[in-house]
Amino acid sequence: MTAAGLQPGRSPAPVRLPDPAILFRRRADRLRRLAPGHPLSAWLEFVALLSEAQHALAAAPLSAPATPEAQWRRDLDSLRDRLRGALPTPAAEALDSLPWTDADALDGLAARLTTGTLLPDDLTAAPFVAGALQVAWTRHAGGLKASDIAAPATAVTCPVCGGAPVAGVIHAGSDVSGLRYLHCGLCHTAWHHVRSACVACGEGNRIGLRTVEGMDGPARAETCDACGSHLKLLLAEKAPDLDPIADDLASFALDVLVGDGGYAPIGRNPFLAQAG
Ligand SMILES: [Zn+2]
Ligand SMILES: [Zn+2]
Structure with a gap:
């Protein structure tokens, strides 16, 4: 089966490391x-x-x-x-x-x-x-080498530090266009995760995408009715300059919406608990 966002014969880089200088x-x-x-x-x-x-x-x-x-x-x-x-x-x-x-x-x-x-x-x-x-x-x-890091395509936690993802990003442009990477909120490593499956339970058939009416910007909430969880999804084509931590904070209204709907968060933003 070809996962959504993947092309036959093409393997995405499993891990993308951060550049602390920028x-x-x-x-x-x-x-x-x-x-x-x-x-x-x-x-x-x-x-x-x-x-x-x-x-x-x-x-x-x-x-x-x-x-x-x-x-x-x-x-x-x-x-x-x-x-x-x-x-x-x-x-x-x-x-x-x-x-x-x-x-x-x-x-x-x-x-x-x-x-x-x-x-x-x-x-x-x-x-x-x-x-x-x-x-x-x-x-x-x-300072690490991406090729030294093993990251299965269903990993829920960061392969470098073990942290939770802040959000998933659907990338645009270059060799990663259309692929989903989960972004660590602590060390900022990103790891590829198939788009067609819930990050928490792996179910592919009961996923929905939600947004707040009238809110523009790159954020969506991916909800799973199989396990009742949600994870922020950020679309780079809507905001090429997006930053997972910043855009997750700015779309806090979406967390409130899906939280009120009973969905539990998979992601963790280290600056969100204090924001309210
Ligand atoms: Zn990490
Ligand atoms: Zn699920």
Whole structure:
């Protein structure tokens, strides 16, 4: 059987690795284009500021390379130095409220963030921890060789860091046109996933695509009536400059719509829990 989006005799690259030198700057630009007039504009502007600080760190080589697990807290310190003085008051207070001298508390917060088990008290500090984890893991992923990474075409979690996808992207142009890649919200690796099957259960016959009436842009919600889950789908042909994190945040209304319909999310955006 030929999966939708595949052509006979053609094998898609199973994995696409991120470029840490440009990814965060492009995200900041995309967020600034999406923010004006948006119901979450202040939040989108805040994540844009954070993305700019992330860019400054991720684009510079490390003087002493370390594993992402060891590196992320150093990146958190550097993020604090870059953001101090640049944030509006509530965000500056949130930054100061982090348990800066308690490594166990920071590690606990990072673990809850990556497993989707944040506590209510974590929410104000979580975006900064997410920002530092993204820098460390994206730098790591960007230094790998795609051909060394095995990713089955039905993988639900990231083949590099084990994280959940933010969303699927239907790519346009070049050699990946029409293919779906799932995009990791932590290390920003993308891995190919067949389009014709639900990401959670593999069922192909009970999938629907939903949108919010009157909402334009590249986002759709793929719902599965076999397992009751949903995943954001972003169409690059509608917005060639889309960024999975930014466009997932900006289409929050779609999550509310399908959540009200009883569908459970497969994807996880590290900046969504705090947005509301
Ligand atoms: Zn990942
Ligand atoms: Zn399903």
